[in-house]
Amino acid sequence: LIPLLEQPEFEVEGYFASFAAVLVISFLALISGIRKRKTAEENENLLLTINKASFQESNAAILVTDPLGNPIHFNELFLETWGLKKETFIGVESQNWKNFAEAHFLDPKVYLDGKPDPQKEADLAIKDVVILKDGRYLQRTTRPLFQGERSLGRIWFYNDITELEQEKVKLEKVKTQLARQNKMLIELAGSEALQEGDLEEVFKQVLDSISEILEADSTSIWMLSENGEWIDRVHCQKPNKEKITGEARISTKAYQEYFTSLESSLTISGKSRVNEGWSTLDAPIRKRGKVVGMVCIGVPVIEMKWEQSMVNFMRSMSDVLAVSLETVERRAAEKELRNKDAIQDAIFELSGLGILVTTAERKIISYNDSYLTMWGMDEEFLLEEQPGTIVGFCQAQLKNGAELRETMHFLINNPDQDQFDLLEFKDGRIVERFTSVLNVDGQILGRVWFFRDISGQVETEQRLRITEARNQAILNSLPDLMLRIDTSGKILDLKVPDNETFLQINSEIIGKPIQHVLPLEFVHRALEQIGEIQQRKEASAFEIEMNLTGKLCDYEARLVPSNPDEILVIVRDVTERKRAEKELVQRNYELDSFVYRASHDLKAPLNSLMGLIDIVRNETTDENVLLYLGLMDKSVVKLDTFIRNLTDFSRINRLEIQYEKVDFGQMFDEITESLHYMEKADRVEKSVHLEPGPPLYADSFHIGIVLGNLISNAIKYQDLSKERPTVDVSVVVTEKEATIIVKDNGVGIPLEYQDRIFELFFRASNQSFGSGLGLYITRNAVEKMAGKISFHSSSDSGTHFIVTIPNQKELMVKHEEKKG
Known part of the structure; x- marks a missing residue:
């Protein structure tokens, strides 16, 4: 105010205005002083409240804020917890403190995280946990401070629970891992592979479980040899379940101390015995208390500290494998037992024996269907009636039932005796009965009865004796x-x-x-x-x-x-037989010689007679004479054909096969020329077709007889109703054989005679032209060359003969070499 009063233009009105301003300012200062004293009193009351809270929560970091959220009090632990200095934190406003806190939270949103703003809700209490970026866990608690109904602000408590939370996380992880382990153990225990004793599949499942749960770099199973000198790796795989192949074997003597300790330990951990720089955890597999193998995991760490949960899981896996081994043995034993039971059941039911099992007190405990069938007994009767009634039923079926009752009395009085006898039924059956004592460890438990129907056997034995006697008589004769x-x-x-x-x-x-x-x-x-x-x-x-x-x-x-x-x-x-055979051969030779010479001697006069007939025919025109000459010529030709057939028949039987190269063209010309004199031969159109191919090596004489007879028959039995009678010959030769087809369009062979045309002297009727020798000689000639002949014939299409003859080139070469 002094500078104002010293101004020259100061007037009274201005003085009063200034004085009024001074009064206003003085009043405001007085009001401010009063408020400060009141605030100091409130703070003093607030401090008293803070001391009480501090006394109750002495191990917490404490912050007190006023109703506007401005920090007004804190303890040393608060500064230490948040890394603050006292001189820099005093006077910090609410927003700055909020920004500072959010900057340190792992998730800034967690400051409120959907909760009401405590500054706006004066009576709100909050308790939660926040995570800082440095990994610490703080339990945050806030509650309002009141003096009466008046809000003095809010107190915040921050407790460092990092170790507790880490233990909770670790515990949760362990619980999760144990849950997974337990789940896998349950799955393994109930797996089909374990139940079925599939050891290979169990090995794989165990290693898969270990790889998944423990995340080891290698998992393996080792089994001791029977003599205990070696331990072999039977299964090994990587974390990706890739199987590690290749054999691995360790001598137990080389690691005797280790294997000795393995006998008395649940697990063994330490450095790898195979790979330097690796740590292993081994769990022995025991069967009936004896170590038979081990399951191992390995990690590329020199000194690995194995968690107890991992150790426990490995022990569980070794137990699973132990159970698997026992299951395999049990399954094998059960299978063997089932097989034995099946065999026994099969024997019991399929042996053909009637079987009855009784106790020492003669109570029936087992029987088979054959027993019921043999005695014609109903199952209900067998089970419900008394032993005496059953014996009476059986006794009534026997010719001598009294012997059965005597036998039963004997066995009752002598329970340790076996017995064998024969039962003769009234219906003629003979049954062999054998009873044996059931004796277990010297104690008689009962008796087994075997009944075998040997009626057929007795009958067979009788027939056999008769047959043997008959055979012996035959042998003696x-x-x-x-x-x-x-x-x-x-x-x-x-x-x-x-x-x-x-x-x-x-x-x-x-x-x-x-x-x-x-x-x-x-x-x-x-x-x-x-x-x-x-x-x-x-x-x-x-x-x-x-x-x-x-x-x-x-x-x-x-x-x-x-x-x-x-x-x-x-x-x-066989002296007499040999003599008779030699005599027969001699007689046959003489007969063949006679036929050959007789036919040869008869052929010359016939040729002369045929020539004279031709001369007379050319010198006369008398129709009667010409008719008689024709009849004479026909008879002479028939006789000539017969003589020629006899000659061929004799030569076929007498001559050996001579292999040579066959000239079919020349052969066909000679046959055609020799048959030109046959009646109506000129009407028949003859053709031959030779397929290109290798030469045929066979007997030309025999082939000539075959072709001559077949072409001759085609001329004889031509169909006169046809304008163009034909006979076609086709020949196909391969390295293996020759196929000759003679096809005509003649009258054919009647179906009822086709089965007999190759018989000796067979003629279809008395009007037939031939002598019945031609086709018989043809078949003999073909068979002597190891060939085959077949035909098919009908009245519409004529007759087709098919002849196959082996190509004997190799035989001819060997024959020529032998001759050379």
């Missing part, structure tokens, strides 16, 4: 010497005919080698045959001529394998 020998030539048994001249037989030769009994020249041949029989497993035979009685005799020997180690030798004197 055979004029053969029979020897049963082993493969070394030792005589096991023999049968000697009455007039044996082959050797002097006596009972002492049984058991001796044939070298000591039979002629040596026969023995040498027989032993050679025995060697071949052992290789081929087929019967063998040979003939031999020997002088045993002062004259040459022929013998035929057959060697038949009767079983792998025995041979039946049958020796027969």
Whole structure:
């Protein structure tokens, strides 16, 4: 005010205005002083409240704010908790403190996180947990401070619960891991692989579980050898379930101390025995208290501190594997037992025996269907009636029922006795009965009854005895010497005919080698045959001529394998048969010679007669004479054909096959020329078609006979109703065989005669032109060349003959080489 009063233009009015301003300012100052004293009093009251709260929450970081949220009081622990300095924090306003706090929260939104603003809600109390960016957990509690109904502000408590929260997280993790472990253990315990004893699949599932739960770098299962000298890795895989292949084996002697400690430990942890820089955790697998293997995990850490949950899980996995091994053994034992039970059941039901099992008190405990069927008994009757009634029922079916009751009394009085007898039923059946005592550890538990219907067997044995007697009679009537020998030539048994001249037989030769009994020249041949029989497993035979009685005799020997180690030798004197065969061969030769010479001698006069008939026919015009000449010519031709057939028949039987290169073109021309004299031969159009191919090596004479007869028949049996009769010959030759087809359009062969056309002297009717020799000779010629002939014929299309002949080029080459 002094500068104002000193101004020259100061007037009274201005003085009063200024004085009024001074009064106003003085009043305001007075008001302010009063408010400050009141605020100081409030703060003093607030401090008293703070001291009480501090006393109650002495271990907390404490901040007190006024109703506007401005910090007005705090303790040292608050500054330490938030990393603040006292001199910098005094006087901080509400918004700055809020910004500072949010900057330190891991999630800035957590300051309120959907809660009402405590500054706007004076009576609001909040308790929560906030996480700072440095990882600490603070339990935050705030409540209002009142003096009466008047709000003095708010107090905040911050408790550092980091260790507690970390333990809670760790505990939660352990709980989660244990839950996963328990879930996997339950799944493994109930897995189909474990129940079925599939050890390989259990190994895989266990390693998968360990890899998933423990996140090890390698998991493996090792099993001890039976002698305990080695432990082999049977399964190993990486975290990605990739299986590690390749064998791995460790000697137990090399790590004797380790394996000794493994026997008495639940788990062993330490450095890897195989890979440097790795740590392992091994859990032994025990079966009936003995270590049989171990399950292992490994991590690339030199000294790994294994958590207890991991240790416990590994122990659980080793228990699972132990259960698996026991399950495998149990399954194998159960399977073996089931197989045995199945076999026993099969024997019980399918043995064909009637079986009854009773206790020592004669109570029925088991039986099969065969027993009920055998006795014609109802199941209900068997189970409900008393033993005496059942015995009476059975007794009534037997011819001598009293013997059954006597037998039962004997067994009751002698419970430790077995018994065997035969039961003869009234219906003719014969049943073999055997009863055996059920004795377990010296205690008689009951009795098993076996009933076998041997009626068929008895009948079969009777038939067998009759058959054996009949066979023996047949064998005795055979004029053969029979020897049963082993493969070394030792005589096991023999049968000697009455007039044996082959050797002097006596009972002492049984058991001796044939070298000591039979002629040596026969023995040498027989032993050679025995060697071949052992290789081929087929019967063998040979003939031999020997002088045993002062004259040459022929013998035929057959060697038949009767079983792998025995041979039946049958020796027969075939001297008379050989003599008869030689005589027959001689007679046949003489007959063939006679036929050949007679036909040859008859052919010359016939040729002359045919020539004279041609001369007379050319010199006369008398129709009657010409008619008679035609009839004479027809008869002469028929006789000539017959003689030619006889000649061919004789030559086929007499001559050997001569292999040569066949010229079909020249052969066809010669046949056509030789048949031109046949009646109406000029009406038939003849053709031959030779397919290009390799040459045929066969017998030209025999092929000529075949073609000549077939073409001749085509001319004889041409269809006169057709304007153009034909006979076509086609030949196809390969390296393997020749196929000759002779096709005509003649009258055909009636169906009822087609099965007999190759028979000797067969003619379809008396009006047939031929002698019945042509097709018979044709078939013989084809078969002598090892060929085949077939045909099909009808009245519409004529007859087709198909002849196949082997191409014998290789045989001809060998024959020529042999001749050379």
